[in-house]
Amino acid sequence: MKLDxxxxxxxxxxxxASGIHDMPDxxxxxxxIAILDLPTEExxxxxxxxxxxxxxxxxxxxxxxxxxVTIFPPIQGG
Amino acid sequence: xAWQGKILRVDLTNLSAKEEPLNMAWAEDYIxxxxxxxxxLMEEIDPKIDPLSPDNKLIFATGPMTGTGASTGGRWSVIxxxxxxxxxxxxxxxxxxxxxxxxxxxxxxxxxGRAPKPVYLYIQNDKVEILDADxxxxxxxxxxxxxxxxxRHHDPEIKLASIGVAGEQGVKYACVVNDRDRAAGxxxxxxxxxxxxxxxVAVRGTKGVSVDDxxxxxxxxxAASAKLNATADAKRRSAVGTMAMMDVTNxxxxxxxxxxxxxxxxxxxxxxxxxxxxxxxxxxxxxxxxNKGCFACTIACGRVSVIDPTHFSIRDKGDKYKxxxxxxxxxxxxxxxxxxxxxxxxxxxxAQALCNEHSMDPISFGAxxxxxxxxxxxxxxxxxxxxxxxxxxxxxxxxCWAAEVTGTQQGFGKxxxxxxxxxxxKYGHPELSMSVKGQEFAGYDPRAMQGMGLLYATSNRGAxxxxxxxxxxDFTDVSTIGRAPAVKTAQDGMAMYDSTGLCMFxxxxxxxxxxxxxxxxxxxxxxxxxxxxxxxxxxxNLERQFNLAAGLxxxxxTLPKRMLEEPAKTGAAAGKxxxxxxxxxxxxxxxxxxxxxxxxxxxLSRLSLS
Numbered sequence: 097m098k099l100d101x102x103x104x105x106x107x108x109x110x111x112x113a114s115g116i117h118d119m120p121d122x123x124x125x126x127x128x129i130a131i132l133d134l135p136t137e138e139x140x141x142x143x144x145x146x147x148x149x150x151x152x153x154x155x156x157x158x159x160x161x162x163x164x165v166t167i168f169p170p171i172q173g174g
Numbered sequence: 175x176a177w178q179g180k181i182l183r184v185d186l187t188n189l190s191a192k193e194e195p196l197n198m199a200w201a202e203d204y205i206x207x208x209x210x211x212x213x214x215l216m217e218e219i220d221p222k223i224d225p226l227s228p229d230n231k232l233i234f235a236t237g238p239m240t241g242t243g244a245s246t247g248g249r250w251s252v253i254x255x256x257x258x259x260x261x262x263x264x265x266x267x268x269x270x271x272x273x274x275x276x277x278x279x280x281x282x283x284x285x286x287g288r289a290p291k292p293v294y295l296y297i298q299n300d301k302v303e304i305l306d307a308d309x310x311x312x313x314x315x316x317x318x319x320x321x322x323x324x325x326r327h328h329d330p331e332i333k334l335a336s337i338g339v340a341g342e343q344g345v346k347y348a349c350v351v352n353d354r355d356r357a358a359g360x361x362x363x364x365x366x367x368x369x370x371x372x373x374x375v376a377v378r379g380t381k382g383v384s385v386d387d388x389x390x391x392x393x394x395x396x397a398a399s400a401k402l403n404a405t406a407d408a409k410r411r412s413a414v415g416t417m418a419m420m421d422v423t424n425x426x427x428x429x430x431x432x433x434x435x436x437x438x439x440x441x442x443x444x445x446x447x448x449x450x451x452x453x454x455x456x457x458x459x460x461x462x463x464x465n466k467g468c469f470a471c472t473i474a475c476g477r478v479s480v481i482d483p484t485h486f487s488i489r490d491k492g493d494k495y496k497x498x499x500x501x502x503x504x505x506x507x508x509x510x511x512x513x514x515x516x517x518x519x520x521x522x523x524x525a526q527a528l529c530n531e532h533s534m535d536p537i538s539f540g541a542x543x544x545x546x547x548x549x550x551x552x553x554x555x556x557x558x559x560x561x562x563x564x565x566x567x568x569x570x571x572x573x574c575w576a577a578e579v580t581g582t583q584q585g586f587g588k589x590x591x592x593x594x595x596x597x598x599x600k601y602g603h604p605e606l607s608m609s610v611k612g613q614e615f616a617g618y619d620p621r622a623m624q625g626m627g628l629l630y631a632t633s634n635r636g637a638x639x640x641x642x643x644x645x646x647x648d649f650t651d652v653s654t655i656g657r658a659p660a661v662k663t664a665q666d667g668m669a670m671y672d673s674t675g676l677c678m679f680x681x682x683x684x685x686x687x688x689x690x691x692x693x694x695x696x697x698x699x700x701x702x703x704x705x706x707x708x709x710x711x712x713x714x715n716l717e718r719q720f721n722l723a724a725g726l727x728x729x730x731x732t733l734p735k736r737m738l739e740e741p742a743k744t745g746a747a748a749g750k751x752x753x754x755x756x757x758x759x760x761x762x763x764x765x766x767x768x769x770x771x772x773x774x775x776x777x778l779s780r781l782s783l784s
Contacts, residue, residue, distance in 0.1 A: 102425070104421045104422055104425050105410070105414065105418035105419070105420075105421045105422050105447070106410065135406055137405075137406055138406055138407075139646070141422075141426070141649035141650065143425065143426070143746065146425075146427070146744075146745060146746065147746060148426075148649075148650065148651050148652060148746050150650050150651045151650060166425050168421070168422045168425060168649075169406065169407075169410065170645065170646060170649065171407070171410065171418055171419060171422055171645075172643070172645045172682075173416065173419050173504060173505070173616065173617060173618065173639050173640075173643070173645075
């Protein structure tokens with residue numbers, strides 16, 4: 097299936113991962129983070145089709161073809 | 175021992191200054207900077223006074239780690255009764271001024287009274303002079319003041335904390351600017367400075383700062399910096415700065431847009447990090463030139479920008495504004511951009527430069543202009559009021575014009591200098607001011623960040639994102655679950671951290687352990703995590719006591735009607751409002767306050783505040 101992935105406000109290679117990705121059917125929200133090999137030291141905010149997916153729900157949240165996935169780091173303002 | 179052990183008390187009315195010992199017992203209970211400055215203010219003034227009267231005091235305070243070489247130890251604060259809010263005000267700044275003040279031998283300066291004519295303070299280590307500013311720097315910008323004072327005293331290394339014309343002439347949200355573009359920005363602390371006829375504090379220090387255990391301190395501060403530098407957060411802040419937040423808030427749907435009529439901005443891609451890096455056709459350069467850091471900082475999140483020399487705002491102004499100056503940070507960026515519906519990054523950078531040189535808080539200025547734009551679009555303000563300028567959302571021309579006339583207090587700029595609360599009241603629509611306790615929102619719409627709404631409502635200095643936000647919870651879901659304890663914990667933590675002299679951006683990286691290592695190597699005695707926590711809570715409650723004594727009540731712990739009754743149109747909170755009423759009772763209970771928001775005797779006793 098194809099997912100429209102946006103990696104927001106990160107530096108280095110991770111931001112370059114934004115775009116349309118082919119991923120296996122049944123990929124979960126957490127699966128996207130693993131497949132993209134995002135650094136694991138941080139906990140990301142994640143939205144699917146502009147709606148938040150909370151951390152405890154991400155292992156069971158199965159994505160669908162055409163979903164828009166937005167991921168950003170736990171940045172704090174200042 | 176990290177402290178110099180002395181404060182400078184300046185009687186502006188009588189143009190005299192004297193040295194006093196720092197109250198070390200209070201430093202044990204309130205750490206320094208925000209906490210200690212608030213303790214002095216609480217002890218020395220009646221909170222009911224008019225903030226612009228000579229009875230108000232203005233305190234410049236360092237923390238114990240300021241100027242020591244501790245990781246990010248360059249912070250200092252201005253504490254006073256706020257001109258914008260009538261509440262306790264504590265505005266924190268970076269740059270090099272705070273370290274210079276400590277190095278000159280002073281932990282704190284307390285200004286009293288009002289000078290009979292404009293003056294400035296010149297400190298060279300122990301030598302303190304109150305000098306005439308009239309006919310010299312009074313009426314000049316912050317930048318001109320810095321150059322003129324350094325030239326007069328033949329010392330380019332002097333560090334200054336100044337006000338521009340906005341501070342002199344009573345703009346309610348005037349700030350104190352140091353090192354050209356760092357600012358104690360919020361709550362009108364620069365307005366208080368102007369009311370005292372005090373133009374600038376110029377400091378040159380060569381004495382150095384000693385610590386309790388120098389060898390250990392060197393090791394633990396180096397370790398703290400190394401730990402900080404290795405974090406993804408520090409690398410990100412260095413590379414993209416706080417402007418990284420623009421895409422985050424726009425994605426989540428909490429980017430305050432057009433006076434909070436919207437929560438996402440269609441023009442965000444023109445005023446975000448990518449836009450700062452984009453190569454311009456006009457000169458083949460980008461808006462962002464480089465980054466820079468404050469004293470003892472290894473993050474260097476500060477942005478340095480060059481405005482497009484062909485942009486309408488500066489092309490006819492000679493060389494002025496064509497050099498590298500402080501660029502957009504997120505809080506200025508959202509207010510001067512999306513909040514006004516403007517997606518012209520060069521115009522916003524120009525407006526930011528004017529805020530720096532005239533000493534205006536860019537958040538409150540931008541948010542006041544955004545409110546004026548909505549008033550204009552509903553017909554409450556007309557071109558007759560403005561002198562001809564159309565204040566439509568999205569007008570970069572209006573933004574640049576407004577920054578010019580407000581910074582120099584010309585024409586309609588006097589109205590914009592009132593701040594959004596008084597402006598909206600004056601033009602018959604108080605509900606259009608996006609403020610709490612008179613202070614304008616930061617760059618986070620509380621409908622999509624429920625905890626931010628609770629923080630705005632209960633922040634002791636009025637709406638503010640830096641007083642303890644529940645970032646993790648608020649970017650997990652749009653609910654009130656866990657927000658009351660998260661906000662309370664964050665508020666106490668920030669009150670503690672703002673009292674140390676370190677930068678909040680280091681807090682996650684060095685952790686409590688890194689902070690404690692440095693405090694314990696720098697100071698006599700022992701600090702531990704429990705003591706830090708209780709001290710933060712003590713400071714928060716002391717600020718609350720100040721506000722209650724000033725006449726504020728639980729009725730002031732609220733949000734604008736728009737946040738409580740008008741659902742967000744899009745984004746994560748589409749269809750939702752802020753549920754403050756669900757969180758506030760839990761918050762009061764967790765704090766050990768009555769249902770009216772008053773600390774109980776038991777709470778005060780537990781915190782040694784009785």
